[in-house]
Amino acid sequence: MTDRAIRFSTVGGADVLRYDSVEVGDPRPGDVRVRHTAIGINFIDVYHRNGLYPVPLPCGIGLEATGVVEAVGSGVVDFAEGDRVGYGLGPVGAYSTRRVIAADMLVPLPGLISDDVAAAAMLKGGTTEFLVERCAKVEAGQTVLVHAAAGGVGQLVVQWLRATGARIIATAGTSDKATIAREAGADEVILYRDTDVAASVADLTNGVGVDVVFDGVGRDTWSGSLKSLRRRGLLVCYGNASGPVSPVDLGILARSGSLFVTRPTMFDYYTTKDDRRTGWGKLFDRIIDGSLTVTIGQRFALADAAAAHRALEARETTGSTILLP
Numbered sequence: 001m002t003d004r005a006i007r008f009s010t011v012g013g014a015d016v017l018r019y020d021s022v023e024v025g026d027p028r029p030g031d032v033r034v035r036h037t038a039i040g041i042n043f044i045d046v047y048h049r050n051g052l053y054p055v056p057l058p059c060g061i062g063l064e065a066t067g068v069v070e071a072v073g074s075g076v077v078d079f080a081e082g083d084r085v086g087y088g089l090g091p092v093g094a095y096s097t098r099r100v101i102a103a104d105m106l107v108p109l110p111g112l113i114s115d116d117v118a119a120a121a122m123l124k125g126g127t128t129e130f131l132v133e134r135c136a137k138v139e140a141g142q143t144v145l146v147h148a149a150a151g152g153v154g155q156l157v158v159q160w161l162r163a164t165g166a167r168i169i170a171t172a173g174t175s176d177k178a179t180i181a182r183e184a185g186a187d188e189v190i191l192y193r194d195t196d197v198a199a200s201v202a203d204l205t206n207g208v209g210v211d212v213v214f215d216g217v218g219r220d221t222w223s224g225s226l227k228s229l230r231r232r233g234l235l236v237c238y239g240n241a242s243g244p245v246s247p248v249d250l251g252i253l254a255r256s257g258s259l260f261v262t263r264p265t266m267f268d269y270y271t272t273k274d275d276r277r278t279g280w281g282k283l284f285d286r287i288i289d290g291s292l293t294v295t296i297g298q299r300f301a302l303a304d305a306a307a308a309h310r311a312l313e314a315r316e317t318t319g320s321t322i323l324l325p
Helices: 043-050 115-135 152-164 175-184 197-204 222-228 251-255 273-289 302-313
Strands: 002-008 018-023 031-041 064-072 084-087 098-102 143-146 167-172 188-191 210-215 229-237 260-262 296-301 320-324
Touching: 002 302, 018 302, 031 115, 031 302, 043 302, 064 115, 084 115, 115 152, 115 273, 115 296, 115 320, 143 152, 152 167, 152 175, 167 175, 167 197, 175 188, 188 197, 197 222, 210 222, 222 229, 296 302, 302 320
Parallel strands: 143 167, 143 210, 167 188, 210 229, 229 260, 296 320
Antiparallel strands: 002 018, 031 064, 031 098, 031 320, 064 084
């Protein structure tokens, strides 16, 4: 059958994205065919498109979507036609009306969670779960700095930390975004365009610094993040919204108080089918019990994916952004 998908054949700006006709066949053994109902947009999609994270070209794009199972291949026992499902870890190709995908990459969607919310939350929420719970292992009473706290991941990290019992210092670029961060649960918000972040953190912590920094911005915040940490603190660099951090002088970690730095990816924490079901199960539980609220700030038609990318890169978005096929 003929469907539509966003594809690109060369890396570059948002204008390289094309709304193409594609052929979608029947599922192979172990696969299912899914008709998408909502598609998540994430900054890793930008990295694939601009070449920071290379993918074979020509290529589809997008790692996260929800939908309905239309057909199952032989050997698939976990899903049947009509099941609501979601995935948040690819492979690339989610920006499409339909696709064939391995059944092991899917999880069933709880009845209390809508397709839109799941599509907006699975990659960002899974990222939040592993960052807070398994990477940084944040504990109640710790003080944590969260950059870009009004963004899609930022809001979820703040909410998860609030449920954990941490003290949260957030950064935001505008007063409107500062309000969003506070509503998510931040105790203090620093307007990074108006004040020095590290100096503000020092004032707020009596010169001690924070236990953990969650930094998805990258190059622009690297130095301030290091300066904001307490002795033996942990910097979790999970994204490069402003560009990659390079080169890295490891000696600065010693000079700054024997700091720890990690650059984790979700792929290494959601490796197996069991990992994925456990991690996303925790996410769904938090959404259902109300401790995590997923805010969808923008909805675009699938055909307008390029416009969605431009808004994301210009930091004009708040919360999560989804595409509707």
